[in-house]
Amino acid sequence: MGSSLLSPLTSLHCQIPFKPKDKLAGGTPILSTKTFSDASRYSCSSSSCAPSSSRPVPPLHRTVPLAASLAILLWSNPAEAGFLSGLPGIESVPGPQLPQVEFLERFNEENQKKYAEFDERFKQSPLLKKLLEQSKLNKEKNRQEIQDKYCIRGAEWGVGDCSAEGMSPEDRENFISMLKQKAGVK
Structure with a gap:
């Protein structure tokens, strides 16, 4: 015990x-x-x-550990990557040269020519031209619809370019109904 x-x-x-x-x-x-x-x-x-009464601790012995801790903290270098960080990786090393097969090279060249012809034919097709034109028209229509929607909202709230703030209540209602009619909103 x-x-x-x-x-x-x-x-x-x-x-x-x-x-x-x-x-x-x-x-x-x-x-x-x-x-x-x-x-x-x-x-x-x-x-x-x-x-402890017979052996007082001198002030120097109290400050040395504090000073050492501060020195380490303040003078430490920023973290760096490992010693191999500047070297190129394994992906930069070229692999072994594989044997070239003439049949496969010819087949690949023929396919590349065929794909290039298909791409050119598709770019010239009337279907693609029609779809691109429709996309441009839809983009402009959608932009105008968004502008009209925000103009109506601004008139109702009394803010922005379409604000009806200085109008009489009757003129304000007429203006908002005209904007809604123009935009096709009921």
Whole structure:
């Protein structure tokens, strides 16, 4: 029991003096509670413990660890990539030259010519021309619808270019109904 109480104290790498109260059979001392309260008065160093009142800690010993921590924090270099970061990767190394098969090369060239002809024919087709023209018309129509919608909203709210803020209530209603009729909104 006594040795299990001493193991946490000896793990501090210092020896705290204690006064045995009694001894167990076998000579193991039993520690009193007064001994543990007395232990708080001792300061430990790497070699031994001494009463804290007899050994004051100089201010230099308090500031050295703080200064070292600040030096490391302030003078550390920014993180950099590993030492291989400047070297090209494996993707830049050319692979082995594969044997060229004449039949496959001819087949590939014929297919490339065929695809180029198909693309040219499609670009000249009347269907594509019709679809492109319809797309341009739809784009202009949609742009005009969006402008009309925002003009009506601005007139109703009294903001923007289509604002009806200075009009009489009757003129305002006529103006908004005219905008809705123009836009095709009911």
